[in-house]
Amino acid sequence: MGVFIRMHPENPEERHIRRIAEDLKNGAVIIYPTDTVYGMGCDITKHKAVEKIAQLKGVKVDKANFSFICYDLSHLSDYTKPLNNSIFKLMKRNLPGPFTFILEANSNVPKILKANRKTIGIRVPDNNIIREIVKALGNPILTTSLKADDEILEYTTDPELIYEDYKNLVDIVIDGGYGGNIASTIVDCTKNEMEIIRKGDVLPEL
Numbered sequence: 001m002g003v004f005i006r007m008h009p010e011n012p013e014e015r016h017i018r019r020i021a022e023d024l025k026n027g028a029v030i031i032y033p034t035d036t037v038y039g040m041g042c043d044i045t046k047h048k049a050v051e052k053i054a055q056l057k058g059v060k061v062d063k064a065n066f067s068f069i070c071y072d073l074s075h076l077s078d079y080t081k082p083l084n085n086s087i088f089k090l091m092k093r094n095l096p097g098p099f100t101f102i103l104e105a106n107s108n109v110p111k112i113l114k115a116n117r118k119t120i121g122i123r124v125p126d127n128n129i130i131r132e133i134v135k136a137l138g139n140p141i142l143t144t145s146l147k148a149d150d151e152i153l154e155y156t157t158d159p160e161l162i163y164e165d166y167k168n169l170v171d172i173v174i175d176g177g178y179g180g181n182i183a184s185t186i187v188d189c190t191k192n193e194m195e196i197i198r199k200g201d202v203l204p205e206l
Contacts, residue, residue: 038074
């Protein structure tokens with residue numbers, strides 16, 4: 001059975017951060033708060049954990065729209081092709097924030113995630129808990145929302161209810177307070193013109 005960890009949203013306890021980062025390094029699947037809906041994720045380098053998340057979502061890994069949560073923009077070039085200046089400035093203006101930016105992936109993105117696609121979604125949520133976990137881990141975590149993409153259900157916002165649903169499916173559920181029920185705005189930056197392909201609560205400041 002997975003564990004339930006309550007954490008302070010502004011000042012998450014370091015011992016919890018360290019413990020969760022270690023568990024991720026050992027292949028754990030976790031559920032955590034973001035600045036929008038609760039997400040599910042794992043270390044991007046742990047193939048079995050990635051496959052488990054795809055299975056929980058009912059999708060094939062090579063068809064899944066998984067994104068990376070990064071601590072900040074300093075490691076973007078580790079996983080994406082060089083950005084033009086206007087895209088980088090756009091991201092810098094809006095992150096941390098409730099956005100997913102679709103960028104061209106480079107060869108460092110694990111093959112299991114890249115498969116036939118040439119792009120990757122990048123998130124830097126305005127949430128101290130998950131960003132501190134990523135910082136302690138030392139590389140991005142894969143992230144996806146809890147519900148399947150084709151479900152018309154609202155997102156569950158209560159972490160205790162999430163734990164009831166997922167305690168036998170994941171290793172850790174983090175309670176960082178009530179979540180939102182509107183997902184991030186997705187901005188495609190891979191074409192000549194920036195395109196918003198999913199509207200969340202907030203549009204990016206251009």
